[in-house]
Amino acid sequence: MTPHAAHNRTEPARTETPSPRVVVIGAGIAGILAAIKLRERGIAFTVLEKAASLGGTWRDNTYPGVACDDPAHLYSYSFEPNPGWTHRFASGADILAYYRGVAEKHGITHHIRYHAHVTGLRWLGDRWRIDLDDGASIDTDAVISAVGRLHHPRTPDIPGLASFAGPAFHSAEWRHDTPTADRRIGIVGTGSSATQITAALAPAARQLVLFQRTPQWVLTVPNQPVPTWLRWALAHVPCAGRAYYRHLSRATAKATRVLTSGDRTAYNRRAQASLDAVADPALKRQLTPDYAPGCKRMVNSPAFYRTVQRRNVTVVTSPLDRVSSTGITTTDGRHHPLDVLVLATGFQAHAFLRPLSLTGADGVTLDELWREGYTTYRTVALPCMPNFFMLNGPYTPASSGSVVPILEIDVGYVMQCLDRIRADRIALAPRLDVSIDWVERVRDRARRTVWGTGGCHSWYLDRHGVPVNNPSTRAEFAQELATPRWQDYDITPLESPNQTRKPPAAPHVPAET
Numbered sequence: 001m002t003p004h005a006a007h008n009r010t011e012p013a014r015t016e017t018p019s020p021r022v023v024v025i026g027a028g029i030a031g032i033l034a035a036i037k038l039r040e041r042g043i044a045f046t047v048l049e050k051a052a053s054l055g056g057t058w059r060d061n062t063y064p065g066v067a068c069d070d071p072a073h074l075y076s077y078s079f080e081p082n083p084g085w086t087h088r089f090a091s092g093a094d095i096l097a098y099y100r101g102v103a104e105k106h107g108i109t110h111h112i113r114y115h116a117h118v119t120g121l122r123w124l125g126d127r128w129r130i131d132l133d134d135g136a137s138i139d140t141d142a143v144i145s146a147v148g149r150l151h152h153p154r155t156p157d158i159p160g161l162a163s164f165a166g167p168a169f170h171s172a173e174w175r176h177d178t179p180t181a182d183r184r185i186g187i188v189g190t191g192s193s194a195t196q197i198t199a200a201l202a203p204a205a206r207q208l209v210l211f212q213r214t215p216q217w218v219l220t221v222p223n224q225p226v227p228t229w230l231r232w233a234l235a236h237v238p239c240a241g242r243a244y245y246r247h248l249s250r251a252t253a254k255a256t257r258v259l260t261s262g263d264r265t266a267y268n269r270r271a272q273a274s275l276d277a278v279a280d281p282a283l284k285r286q287l288t289p290d291y292a293p294g295c296k297r298m299v300n301s302p303a304f305y306r307t308v309q310r311r312n313v314t315v316v317t318s319p320l321d322r323v324s325s326t327g328i329t330t331t332d333g334r335h336h337p338l339d340v341l342v343l344a345t346g347f348q349a350h351a352f353l354r355p356l357s358l359t360g361a362d363g364v365t366l367d368e369l370w371r372e373g374y375t376t377y378r379t380v381a382l383p384c385m386p387n388f389f390m391l392n393g394p395y396t397p398a399s400s401g402s403v404v405p406i407l408e409i410d411v412g413y414v415m416q417c418l419d420r421i422r423a424d425r426i427a428l429a430p431r432l433d434v435s436i437d438w439v440e441r442v443r444d445r446a447r448r449t450v451w452g453t454g455g456c457h458s459w460y461l462d463r464h465g466v467p468v469n470n471p472s473t474r475a476e477f478a479q480e481l482a483t484p485r486w487q488d489y490d491i492t493p494l495e496s497p498n499q500t501r502k503p504p505a506a507p508h509v510p511a512e513t
Contacts, residue, residue, distance in 0.1 A: 022418065023048060023130055023140040027112050028056020030391040030407050031146035032099055033077065035108045037411050043418065046138070047108070048116040048130070054103055057150050058096040061193070063174040063342075065200030066092035067223070069192065069300035073234075074248050074402040077102065081241045083234035089223045089300075120357035123386060126427070126494045131357075142387040142418060145353055149392060152348040156188065160323040168323075168341040171197060182206045184337055186328055188320070189344035190216050192299050197344055198313070199303040208313045209336050211320060211328065214456075215286065217293040220274040221300045252401035253473060259294045260449045260471035268293050277305045286315050295454025297398075350462065352394055360385040361429065374468060377430035377438055377488065378481060380410050381417075386427035386492065389414045395442045397477045398451075398460070398469035405474055413481040420484070427492040434488045445471045 024034045027049035038045040053059055068075050072090035076082050080102050085094070103109050117133040121143060130138045153170040161168065167178040171193045181204040187194050188211045195218060202208045233240040258267045271293035278284040287308070289296075308315055318330035327338040352374070358366035364384040369375055374394035376382055381389055391410045392403060417428055446452055446467035451460045460467045472480065 021045065021140065021422075022142045022144060023128070023138060024144045024146055025118050025130075026056065026146035026148060027051075027054035027103075028058075028146060028148050029099060029404065030148065030410075031056070031144075032103050032108055033404075033407055034144045034146055034391065034411050034414070035111060036077075036102075036106045037415050038418075039106060039108065039111075041415060041419070043422070045111060046140075047112040048118055048132075048138075049112050049114050050117040052114050054109070054112060055096045055099060056148050058092050058099065060151060060172050061092060061174075062176070063171045063193065063197050063200075064180070065196035066193075067196060068092070068095055069221070070402040071248050071252065073245060074252060075404055077404065078245065078408060080105075081234070081245065083231055083241065085226055086231075087223050087225050089221075118356060120359070121388075122359045123361055123388075128388065142421060143389065144414060145356075145388070145390040146392075147353060147356070147390075149352065150347040153343075154346050154348050155343055156320075156345050158188075158320050158323050158328075163325050164323050164327075164338075164341055165325040166339045166341065169343065171342055171344040172347070178340060180205060180340060183339040184327075185209070185340045185342065186211060186336060186338040187342045187344055189346065190214070191344065191346055192297070193346070194344035195299050195301045195304040197342060199301060199307045202307045202310055202313050205312060208310075209328075209338065210308065210313065210315050211330075212286070212315055212317050213319070215289045216296060216299050217271045217289055218274060218299045218301050218304050219271060220277060220302060220305060222302045249401075249405070249474070253475075256401055257473060259451070260445075260473075264292070264294065264450065271298075274305060278309060280309065283308065283315060286317050289456070291456035292450050292454035294450040295456035296458040297460070346459065350459065350468070353390065358385065358388075360388070361427075373439070373462060373464065373466075375432070375435050375439055377435040378413070379470065380413055380481070381428075381430045381435075383430050383432040383435045386429040386490075387421055388429075389417065394468050395439065395446075395470045397472045397474065401474075406477065409474075409478050409481050413484065416484050420486075425494050427494055428489050429492075430489055442470050442472075443467075 021043055022038055022045040024031050024038070024045060024047040027047050031047055032054065035045060035047050051059065067089050069089055071088055072085040073081070075090065075095065076098065082098055118130055119133050120131040122129045127139050127141055128143050130140065130143070153172045155170055167175055169175050180201050183205060184207045185201055185205050186209045187197055190210065190212045194210070198208060198210055234244060258264045275284065275288060278287060307313060316330060316336065318332040318334070321329045321331045323341070327336045329335045353366060356366070360382070361384050369382060369384060376394050379393045379396045380391070391407055397406055420426065421428060443466050446469055449467065449471050451458070451467040451469055460469050462468050470477070
């Protein structure tokens with residue numbers, strides 16, 4: 001693949017704002033982390049956030065039962081441990097409170113510009129111009145994209161959906177003014193969100209109908225409270241916190257490593273044992289996947305299999321035909337009366353940077369670069385896109401449990417690149433040939449994992465059926481990104497040292513209220 005294009009366009013009149021040295025796009029977990037590390041280095045920066053507050057996926061997903069299925073103590077920054085986690089798996093509200101607290105503590109909120117919806121970025125030869133949807137633009141020396149993957153809800157195209165008379169909404173757009181007690185509730189989907197919502201709403205619902213297209217493997221994992229003595233030790237004994245973090249990291253690495261290598265027999269037995277808790281043979285058949293455990297992202301739930309056996313819960317496997325004002329009709333001709341309809345149908349996980357318009361050196365666009373696949377370098381950089389970095393990009397390791405330690409590795413690498421950019425006043429872009437070679441090596445390994453051989457169709461796969469996950473362990477990934485390989489980059493001097501452009505101070509933005 002050799003992307004090429006020349007674009008001559010008339011520049012529209014825009015309102016210019018002062019130029020921070022680095023712009024971070026997104027104020028979720030990744031963006032907050034990047035901002036903290038930029039501030040520690042004394043680098044001027046601004047965070048652009050399209051919403052009215054920070055928090056990313058934990059701000060958006062507030063449905064009943066929302067929680068993280070990674071251990072809470074690993075879903076924290078390593079430099080900001082939280083001894084106050086009360087349970088093994090934290091609720092969405094507790095996670096959001098934690099990250100907001102960390103942002104406040106590190107003085108990040110004053111650097112966030114809310115309601116700043118980025119529409120496009122253009123490389124101008126020595127800097128990036130970022131266009132916002134209000135017509136304003138910002139020039140910056142470097143960009144860190146922390147836009148995340150799970151923020152574009154995927155809404156199914158069901159005939160008649162708009163005709164439903166009751167509340168109908170995506171799980172990421174929960175309407176908290178909607179009563180659910182003693183109601184007939186329909187849930188479309190069986191992923192992590194659907195299982196959590198089902199367990200939360202079923203006890204008080206008059207009836208809950210779960211519309212399942214593909215059954216999921218669900219591990220029954222109890223959400224155990226953190227013992228009081230352990231919480232005390234984590235709060236008062238520094239070495240206890242470090243030791244517990246290492247213990248959880250090793251245990252998680254061992255549990256998830258089987259997804260990419262080794263014998264999965266014990267893992268498969270554990271998944272089957274969870275499913276065996278379903279007593280009714282017919283229901284069990286409905287819930288039994290026809291692919292290997294781990295092929296799709298595993299769902300952890302302490303109560304799902306118990307919940308679907310309730311008398312007021314029905315699992316429907318017939319495809320959806322249409323929605324009417326009163327409910328859903330399936331292709332077998334049955335009509336399911338509903339008062340509330342929840343679409344727990346996931347996100348456009350393959351969007352990555354899109355729908356951003358990204359135009360780099362020599363007019364090369366992101367669409368051209370990714371026409372044949374996700375060409376990237378070590379997940380954090382893109383050829384033809386100088387001084388542009390992304391967090392949690394394509395081919396991020398997905399078998400290491402919590403994404404937070406992976407993000408810390410990403411950010412540590414990006415900071416080293418920014419140090420070189422600042423010191424030498426250069427533009428860095430990974431070489432195209434090196435990037436293609438790196439991607440092919442990762443894809444070749446990923447094909448041989450359960451993601452590629454397990455017999456399922458999942459959001460782990462690209463349009464060619466190849467996983468966009470990196471099978472590297474956390475330790476392997478940390479070693480790979482420990483130090484930049486400058487020979488892998490095209491390095492372009494921008495100005496001589498005595499001509500270095502000193503950017504104005506970043507605009508002051510009021511703190512979040």
